[in-house]
Amino acid sequence: xxxxxxxxxxxxxxxxxxxxxxxxxxxxxxxxxxxxxxxxxxxxxxxxxxxxxxxxxxxxxxxxxxxxxxxxxxxxxxxxxxxxxxxxxxxxxxxxxxxxxxxxxxxxxxxxxxxxxxxxxxxxxxxxxxxxxxxxxxxxxxxxxxxxxxxxxxxxxxxxxxxxxxxxxxxxxxxxxxxxxxxxxxxxxxxxxxxxxxxxxxxxxxxxxxxxxxxxxxxxxxxxxxxxxxxxxxxxxxxxxxxxxxxxxxxxxxxxxxxxxxxxxxxxxxxxxxxxxxxxxxxxxxxxxxxxxxxxxxxxxxxxxxxxxxxxxxxxxxxxxxx
Amino acid sequence: xxxxxxxxxxxxxxxxxxxxxxxxxxxxxxxxxxxxxxxxxxxxxxxxxxxxxxxxxxxxxxxxxxxxxxxxxxxxxxxxxxxxxxxxxxxxxxxxxxxxxxxxxxxxxxxxxxxxxxxxxxxxxxxxxxxxxxxxxxxxxxxxxxxxxxxxxxxxxxxxxxxxxxxxxxxxxxxxxxxxxxxxxxxxxxxxxxxxxxxxxxxxxxxxxxxxxxxxxxxxxxxxxxxxxxxxxxxxxxxxxxxxxxxxxxxxxxxxxxxxxxxxxxxxxxxxxxxxxxxxxxxxxxxxxxxxxxxxxxxxxxxxxxxxxxxxxxxxxxxxxxxxxxxxxxxxxxxxxxxxxxxxxxxxxxxxxxxxxxxxxxxxxx
Numbered sequence: 198x199x200x201x202x203x204x205x206x207x208x209x210x211x212x213x214x215x216x217x218x219x220x221x222x223x224x225x226x227x228x229x230x231x232x233x234x235x236x237x238x239x240x241x242x243x244x245x246x247x248x249x250x251x252x253x254x255x256x257x258x259x260x261x262x263x264x265x266x267x268x269x270x271x272x273x274x275x276x277x278x279x280x281x282x283x284x285x286x287x288x289x290x291x292x293x294x295x296x297x298x299x300x301x302x303x304x305x306x307x308x309x310x311x312x313x314x315x316x317x318x319x320x321x322x323x324x325x326x327x328x329x330x331x332x333x334x335x336x337x338x339x340x341x342x343x344x345x346x347x348x349x350x351x352x353x354x355x356x357x358x359x360x361x362x363x364x365x366x367x368x369x370x371x372x373x374x375x376x377x378x379x380x381x382x383x384x385x386x387x388x389x390x391x392x393x394x395x396x397x398x399x400x401x402x403x404x405x406x407x408x409x410x411x412x413x414x415x416x417x418x419x420x421x422x423x424x425x426x427x428x429x430x431x432x433x434x435x436x437x438x439x440x441x442x443x444x445x446x447x448x449x450x451x452x453x454x455x456x457x458x459x460x461x462x463x464x465x466x467x468x469x470x471x472x473x474x475x476x477x478x479x480x481x482x483x484x485x486x487x488x489x490x491x492x493x494x495x496x497x498x499x500x501x502x503x504x505x506x507x508x509x510x511x512x513x514x515x516x517x518x519x520x
Numbered sequence: 521x522x523x524x525x526x527x528x529x530x531x532x533x534x535x536x537x538x539x540x541x542x543x544x545x546x547x548x549x550x551x552x553x554x555x556x557x558x559x560x561x562x563x564x565x566x567x568x569x570x571x572x573x574x575x576x577x578x579x580x581x582x583x584x585x586x587x588x589x590x591x592x593x594x595x596x597x598x599x600x601x602x603x604x605x606x607x608x609x610x611x612x613x614x615x616x617x618x619x620x621x622x623x624x625x626x627x628x629x630x631x632x633x634x635x636x637x638x639x640x641x642x643x644x645x646x647x648x649x650x651x652x653x654x655x656x657x658x659x660x661x662x663x664x665x666x667x668x669x670x671x672x673x674x675x676x677x678x679x680x681x682x683x684x685x686x687x688x689x690x691x692x693x694x695x696x697x698x699x700x701x702x703x704x705x706x707x708x709x710x711x712x713x714x715x716x717x718x719x720x721x722x723x724x725x726x727x728x729x730x731x732x733x734x735x736x737x738x739x740x741x742x743x744x745x746x747x748x749x750x751x752x753x754x755x756x757x758x759x760x761x762x763x764x765x766x767x768x769x770x771x772x773x774x775x776x777x778x779x780x781x782x783x784x785x786x787x788x789x790x791x792x793x794x795x796x797x798x799x800x801x802x803x804x805x806x807x808x809x810x811x812x813x814x815x816x817x818x819x820x821x822x823x824x825x826x827x828x829x830x831x832x833x834x835x836x837x838x839x840x841x842x843x844x845x846x847x848x849x850x851x852x853x854x855x856x857x858x859x860x861x862x863x864x865x866x867x868x869x870x871x872x873x874x875x876x877x878x879x880x881x882x883x884x885x886x
Contacts (some may be wrong), residue, residue, distance in 0.1 A: 283862040286606050295855030301848025420678055427671045474690025477682040484675040495667040
């Protein structure tokens with residue numbers, strides 16, 4: 198029997214991966230830099246964190262290294278996009294190739310290591326006893342899941358309510374005006390691309406050190422970096438909506454795994470039981486769903502005349518177009 | 521002292537060529553450093569790549585076999601990129617093309633025993649149609665709703681792979697293995713080695729008719745892009761879509777048509793690969809041709825004939841790369857090549873001036 202509470206709880210855990218990656222990308226894009234290298238940064242972070250944790254037995258050290266690894270790759274993109282004024286789409290793709298390749302090179306032989314020391318799981322006293330939401334959100338969750346809970350309001354508050362957040366939005370919407378106000382456009386763009394990279398690395402480590410520990414090559418992320426980018430469009434660059442989307446997708450991923458273990462549904466043999474070829478239709482689900490939510494997001498953007506940050510993808514050169 | 525970038529209108533052709541070559545050399549050097557760092561022997565690895573790709577006529581033929589799908593998918597990307605349509609979905613369109621071509625003999629759509637001159641054109645049409653239909657989805661979503669094509673094409677790659685897997689693990693599986701049975705001989709593209717009875721030199725050479733498809737497609741695309749109104753209007757749209765719209769060009773129609781043709785080229789690549797090389801369907805028919813195609817299109821600076829050259833280079837890398845451990849090395853080198861290319865681009869678009877700060881502030885850019 199499928200236990201809905203367990204699916205949702207596991208969905209929240211698995212959604213945390215997407216949450217970190219999507220919020221990181223929101224920071225970079227709100228500053229006007231499109232970074233399509235999320236998948237590469239995640240994989241690189243995932244393998245870096247995992248190998249350090251495997252070598253030292255300390256998952257916290259692995260976590261830090263994973264974030265630094267993601268951040269390091271993001272700086273490469275930042276140089277290309279900000280200083281060399283490269284086509285950001287191509288540079289982001291290059292980052293994905295590079296990150297994937299590096300991860301495979303570093304991960305060579307790691308898949309036999311199996312799960313190593315993982316980050317602790319916690320149950321929040323009192324909150325865990327709240328009916329319905331308690332068992333889903335606060336029971337036996339990885340410590341990173343709680344970090345995710347805290348990150349969402351923090352990101353919303355930072356972007357919408359603080360002075361640095363105002364500067365961030367100005368840099369992404371009207372860099373020339375921001376520049377005239379004395380805001381250092383280049384420095385802020387570097388900073389937020391870096392934030393995106395750190396969070397992508399964290400997302401990778403969330404997989405290998407907490408949610409599904411171990412190293413499985415490219416399958417470790419399995420396109421989740423790209424799903425995060427789709428979520429950003431769906432979320433209309435709002436961290437709160439990104440979080441809702443992330444947890445929803447987390448639940449879908451979880452459901453796909455769980456339903457394969459069930460021999461029968463309502464008395465009928467389950468066509469999606471593991472080993473049957475129909476399971477491939479299940480595997481399409483999250484990706485098809487991304488297309489659906491991106492279409493919804495795009496339609497909404499057309500109707501409400503809101504959308505991507507105005508200067509997204511456009512290099513800023515003092516005195517040139519893009520102001 | 522300060523370094524400034526001044527935009528330049530046009531770059532000389534020799535500079536383009538020189539920078540592209542320099543980018544490749546620098547990328548290989550960086551790759552060597554990383555290889556040495558992780559404990560590999562870069563000199564041996566590169567010598568091995570060269571030897572395993574161009575060492576004798578046999579491996580050269582194998583390199584061309586690898587280059588064939590790359591040319592077609594590379595053209596697919598180059599065509600779309602000219603309009604700044606980021607078709608990252610050549611991989612999925614390739615898989616759908618292979619599936620469509622396979623359907624002709626596996627369903628079977630044509631009865632068994634039909635001659636090759638019927639079966640092969642039918643497979644070509646089916647492959648191109650399937651790939652084109654797959655690319656129609658992101659095309660229409662982009663044209664009508666402004667949906668970001670990067671996301672849709674990428675997601676469709678994953679869906680295409682699962683779709684192909686369903687058929688080769690399920691209805692078309694041979695004895696429960698993850699592949700179909702072999703295609704009948706009529707569904708095989710002729711290879712050079714098939715003529716070894718008449719011309720003994722050709723024995724063992726696996727280069728197949730797909731290479732001719734690829735070169736014909738290159739020639740057609742080259743002419744269409746440089747000598748027809750379509751090519752001219754596509755260039756207008758790529759340079760400035762809004763201006764093109766004001767000039768009365770139906771941009772939405774171009775978006776859809778270019779996506780479909782791009783997908784059809786990638787689909788033809790899939791057909792050529794299963795009919796010319798694999799001779800059956802399985803899920804591992806592409807080592808990422810559709811992704812490498814993106815780099816090839818960029819390396820070729822979107823020129824059709826240059827796509828052929830770049831494809832041969834990458835065909836060599838993929839062919840020889842199979843035996844290099846660890847397996848991520850070719851992907852890593854591809855990523856580095858792409859980075860070096862975009863970094864070198866800055867020298868094409870801008871003149872680098874080194875001057876004192878006083879000078880820099882005195883000359884206000886336009």
